[in-house]
Amino acid sequence: MSTASLSETVRAMAREAGFDGVRITRADTPWEAGDRLRAFVEAGHHGSMGWMEDTLERRVHPTAMWPEARSAVVVGLNYGPDHDPLEDLKNTGRAVISVYARNRDYHDLLKKRLKQMARAFHGETGKGVKVFVDTAPLMEKPLAALSGLGWQGKHTNLVSRDWGSWLFLGVMLTEAELEPDAPETDHCGSCRACLDICPTDAFPAPYRLDARRCISYLTIEHKGPVPREFRAAMGNRIYGCDDCLAVCPWNKFAARTAETAFHARAELEAPLLAELSRLDDAGFRAFFTASPIKRIGRDRFVRNVLIALGNDSGAAALDAVLARLDDESALVRGAAVWALSRLDAARFEAERETRLPAETDGDAAAEWTRSDAGAGG
Template identity: 70%
Template sequence: MHTAALKAEALASGFTTVRICRADEAWEAGERLAEFVAGGQHGSMAWMADTLVRRQHPTAMWPDAKSAVVVGLNYGPDIDPLAALERTSEGVISVYARNTDYHDLMKKRLKHFARAFVDKTGAEVKVFVDTAPLMEKPLAAKSGMGWQGKHTNLVSREHGSWLFLGVMLTAAELEPDAPETDHCGSCTSCLDICPTQAFPGPYKLDARRCISYLTIEHKGPIPVEFRAAMGNRIYGCDDCLAVCPWNKFAAVTAEMAFHPRPELKGPLLSELAALDDASFRQVFTASPVKRIGRGKFVRNVMIAIGNSRGTSLLPVVFGRIRDPDALVRGAAIWALSQLSPDEAKAHARAGLEVETDPEVMIEWQRIFDSARTG
């Protein structure tokens, strides 16, 4: 199958862009990943360490892979994601998660494209949309779709930072495209804007400090040192993507499935905090938010409420201090200490007397200690 026809087929399948690279050549991405894991910068994402060997190179996962067809789907927002950070009574959900889970949509299209490719070539294929130990971003950079910027995410001259990626590995030998060169230059906007200073240096990320990691992957209480920096971000963070100058060339996505649902454009923290397990699942049906569960999500909401400085939200906080989920209770106690330190101190002794979860007791003890020393 000629590469021009293959690319035309991919675009006809609904993808925004498509490029090709060799999947069996040596690359440096595997070494960088090993250093990342060895330094513990993957945090509690144990699956990265568990699958490290397979993840280091496409052929480590599938020895017969010869070529990679990388597809991208634009999800460019119609607003500046940074503007929502000023509306502190609302929660900010990352642009990619405000509607349908992109994994489902892209996987369906990629399978359709792959079937057509197999019918015409007879070559073996495997498709991936963040569903296996495969490094999509290095492959996309190798294919020329863009380059990995100083924030480690893919940047495209045509689409900015807003591309979902999928990969079809194949045993067929296809003509590769030329890789893209790095066009970041001296710009450090993505590094400078990070609220938690999650970048030890250009092209390096410490996931343990990243708000996307903390709000989505991190299972326990949010470390105290990062709570204020989270602001009203309750699922993910777009700051380093949104500030990239290359976004001036990005277009608003044509996919209605990626346009934000009205109820997720600027959801009120007070309403999100009131979600029980059933209502959480209902609100986030078919959304990637659903996978983190109600406990972690409302934990994030309570941190955002604490950062809002909105005393009108105190009744909401009191409603969660006796929440069945210890993760939520702990975050609610912290929110109370931020909104009304005096009330928090008044409740600290009673809270210590009735609490049994050690992590939540720590939150009450912190308030009690500050009352004694203050």
């Protein structure tokens, strides 16, 4: 079978598996993405994500992980929302969850479909294959740009002329020689909307991200108290941040996903912060079954909720925060102390003597109110 007909075969298999987009690129050609990743890690912009440093040498190029890889089949699945998520930021008493996490975990669905495609391709050709969805040391976005599926915008995320910002990516590497598609060119031009909207100034320059300042990193990857300088800027975002994605002008071509597994669950579209703050560990696990949110754990999640409550002026916020002052988790107690100081400084002083155990004042409160390392105090 010729490389051209083999390429058409794999494209048909991808469409049969249910993917919205499919493109092909070489997996064994030189690229600059590895050097950019090295610079990112050397600058410390990966923060506490030690796994990026640990897997750096395997991550810098697809063949560093699998020397036999010759081609990469990059697939995309649209997860476009039914409305502009920036509108959700206006209702401060309700939580804003990143669009990708408002229903089922995309890793499971994409991996299942990729395996379906890979089995069919291997059965047809006998060629070796490996599939990847975000969790392995493979840089999908540079591959997607080389394949022509989109380009990496100034916010470092992929932008598509067909689906805007809302595209989940998956990759099948193979030993087979396939006919590559043309790379996509950068269509950002002079636009800097994604850079200017960032609440925490997480972009030191176009096409560069300092994850330590990114709300997605702070609410998902960061395990300790959120540095003080970023808490107010988080607003009511409790899991991830879509601002730089949502503001992109190329979203004019985006459409709501047809995949019902990515339609927002009603209870996650705009949940009340006060209600989320009441979740204990069992309740958290039950509420977020099959959700990507589940992996950060209850304590980190409620930490985020309490910061959002501290940024709210609604009547329900104060009672919700007071209820968490004696929480079992020091991380949660500390967040409650900060939130209470924001909501009612006078009442905070009166309540701490009766509601806050002495040992809490020494561990959680001190950790949240003293100058955080690398933060603004």
